[in-house]
Amino acid sequence: MRFHAEVSAQGGGPRRDLGVVSERKPWAAPAAFRQNRLRRIAAFSICALLLGGCEGAHSMLEGAGTGAAAVERLFWVMLAAAAVIWAGIMALAFHAARIKAQPEREDTAEKFVLLGGVVFPTVTLIALLIAGMLLLRGMIGGEPDLHVAVEGEQWWWRVDYRTPDGDVSTANEIRLPLGQTVELSLTSTDVIHSFWAPALGGKMDMIPGRTTTLKLTPVEAGRWGGVCAEFCGTAHAQMRFEIVVLPPEEFETWLAAEARPAAPAASADGQQVFLTAGCGACHAVRGTGAAGTAGPDLTHLAARATIASGILPLTREQLRAWIDDPDAVKPGALMPAFPDLAPAQMEALLDYLTGLT
Amino acid sequence: MKYERIIDKGSVWVLAAPLTVWAGHFLLSYWVGAVWCAKGWGPLVDTRIVMVVLTLSALLAVSLLARIARQRYRGVLVVDEAIDDPTENGRTRFMGHVALMLSVLAAVAIVMTFLPTLVFERC
Numbered sequence: 001m002r003f004h005a006e007v008s009a010q011g012g013g014p015r016r017d018l019g020v021v022s023e024r025k026p027w028a029a030p031a032a033f034r035q036n037r038l039r040r041i042a043a044f045s046i047c048a049l050l051l052g053g054c055e056g057a058h059s060m061l062e063g064a065g066t067g068a069a070a071v072e073r074l075f076w077v078m079l080a081a082a083a084v085i086w087a088g089i090m091a092l093a094f095h096a097a098r099i100k101a102q103p104e105r106e107d108t109a110e111k112f113v114l115l116g117g118v119v120f121p122t123v124t125l126i127a128l129l130i131a132g133m134l135l136l137r138g139m140i141g142g143e144p145d146l147h148v149a150v151e152g153e154q155w156w157w158r159v160d161y162r163t164p165d166g167d168v169s170t171a172n173e174i175r176l177p178l179g180q181t182v183e184l185s186l187t188s189t190d191v192i193h194s195f196w197a198p199a200l201g202g203k204m205d206m207i208p209g210r211t212t213t214l215k216l217t218p219v220e221a222g223r224w225g226g227v228c229a230e231f232c233g234t235a236h237a238q239m240r241f242e243i244v245v246l247p248p249e250e251f252e253t254w255l256a257a258e259a260r261p262a263a264p265a266a267s268a269d270g271q272q273v274f275l276t277a278g279c280g281a282c283h284a285v286r287g288t289g290a291a292g293t294a295g296p297d298l299t300h301l302a303a304r305a306t307i308a309s310g311i312l313p314l315t316r317e318q319l320r321a322w323i324d325d326p327d328a329v330k331p332g333a334l335m336p337a338f339p340d341l342a343p344a345q346m347e348a349l350l351d352y353l354t355g356l357t
Numbered sequence: 358m359k360y361e362r363i364i365d366k367g368s369v370w371v372l373a374a375p376l377t378v379w380a381g382h383f384l385l386s387y388w389v390g391a392v393w394c395a396k397g398w399g400p401l402v403d404t405r406i407v408m409v410v411l412t413l414s415a416l417l418a419v420s421l422l423a424r425i426a427r428q429r430y431r432g433v434l435v436v437d438e439a440i441d442d443p444t445e446n447g448r449t450r451f452m453g454h455v456a457l458m459l460s461v462l463a464a465v466a467i468v469m470t471f472l473p474t475l476v477f478e479r480c
Contacts, residue, residue, distance in 0.1 A: 114436050122465055129469060133476040 057225035057242075060198040064220040064245070067139045067201025074135055078128070139202055141215045144183035148174060152186070152193030152206040152228065154334060155235035156296060156309040165259035169284070171296030173304045174226075175244045177251035181217045194230035197243050203229050218245040223305075234332025240310030254303075261287030262299045266355025270348035277338060277349075285356065295335060301356040308333070316350050323349070371429070371456045374422050375463035382415035382467050386474070394480030408474040415467050423460035429453025 055062060063069040151158040161168040176182050186195050188206040195214060196203040204214040218224075228239035246254065262285045265271040271288060274280065280290025286299045304314055308330050312318045318329075323346070326333040341349065386408060393404045430453030440451040 110435075110437065118436075126469060126472070129472060130476070133473055137476055 057223060058198055058227070062199035062220070062224070064218060064222065064224055065197075065200030066217040066219060067215070068199055069219070070135050070138060071202065074131065077131075081124075139215065141181060141217070143181075144215060145180040146177065146182045147185065148176075148182055149185045149187070150174065150195060150206075152188040152195065152232070152239075154190050154233050155228070155239040155330070155332065157195075157239070157241045158296065159241075161255060161258070163255055163259050165256065168255065168258040169297035170258060170300065170304065172241045172306060172309045173244060174241060175246055175251060175254055176216065176218050177248040178218055178221050178245050180248065181215055184214045184216065186212045186214060191232045192230050193228045193232045193239070195226070196229040197224055197226035197241075199224040200243060200245075205230060216243075218243070221245045221247060226310075235309075235330050238309060238311045238330050238332075242306065242310055244305075257303070258300050263355060263357050265352055267348045267351035269345075270350070270352025270355075273341070273345045273349045274352055277341065277345075282335070298353065298356060302354050303357055314354075316354055319350055319353060320346060369452065371422060371425055372452060372459065375419050375456065375460040376466075378415050378418045378422070379463040379466045379470070382411060383470050385411055386470055390474070390480075399480070405474055405478070408471060412467060412471040416464060419460050419463050419467065423457055423464075426453045426456035426460055430457055 060068055060075075061072055063072055147162065149160040149162075151160075157172050157174075159170045159172070159174050161170075184195065184204075186204055186206040187210065188208045190208060192208070193206040194203055195206055197216070200218055201216045202214060204212050206212065222245055224243045224245065226241040226243055228236055232239065265288075274285070275288070275290060280288070280292055282292040282295035284291045284293065284297045284299065286297075290298075302314070306312060307314045307318060307322055308326070311330060312322070322329050323338050323341070325337040325339060326335040327337065389407050389411065390404060393399060393407065398404075429449050431450060434457070436458070438454060440447055440454055
């Protein structure tokens, strides 16, 4: 966003100047013209600098996973090769426009056209095809160290880990151990979604009735962004997730904590509200009897950083707004609104939920 | 020859044939891949062997077509030769020329369709 905004602001400068120049007629105002050119050069340099802004949690140029690093390598090689070919063709075009026709050299020209226009592109495309396929084969990789099941649902992500201490179900936040290869089993319950964490690796469709797999090997710790990359309905653009890459020990500690039942209720009243208001019909909180599976498992809700599928930070206020009217926060959200909770009930419920560490 | 007009003299099928072979090869590659994976016939006959046979047959068919095209074209190959004399001979040579070029294109396309099966082993 920042990139676009600043580029267009820069673009505004030369345009205004053009207006001034045209009033004074450009051929009569070489000084203004030179100034204009300088500005243009400045604008280009700033663009180049801003390209350095192609980084962040959602950037495929971050190289936070081996898959993304491989794709990035291919990207730079292709970009460089395309730049060389483009420059070569432009140089040829200028050359061709300047020289005199030499009919006696027609045979050479024909051979040149055949080699440069048919043989070269064919060989280049085949080489690119092979390079791309080898890269894809490399990304399929070997035996994984860990399995995680991810299910796309309108409009959030169900994330399941299988541990010796029992199954762990969480949502919209996938924690992975640094340096280990994880195999994600991807599926969907309703429509086609697509799993994409650009900083870590490739993109994979999630298709109802089928299981697709994607392997990721994170090589950089941190919080990385992910999105649904296949239009899946109203809240498609708000169907996000985060991948949290942790050192293996921290990951194990976290997973062990997740496998435990919910912490003792921080507010007994709140738990009562949770159960009587019907939250448990859709949400599970292990150890309380609430075992709904339509919505995200809330057993360790407070351990997560976001709500509403990665679009809002998990704070008391955001949680209140969400429960009060999910559709207002995230248009299309399938969770019903609970506007009838008395203020005291809401506070107790929020105490309870934020205590689910 | 009995059906001279249909199979040889002045007929245009030789133009359509090379790319039809490519299309058939493309379709069959997908079908074979899908059927072999669905039925689990991999251990019986390696998918890649089937693909190799399929591809070699397609290339053979295209080369036979190229031979027919070559016979019609006659003369030394010039890629962008303009054959525009309005005679029976000119027409035959023109179609032979085009068919020959299309055969080369079809052969390249068939090889490109085949390449993924060399790189990927699994279903």
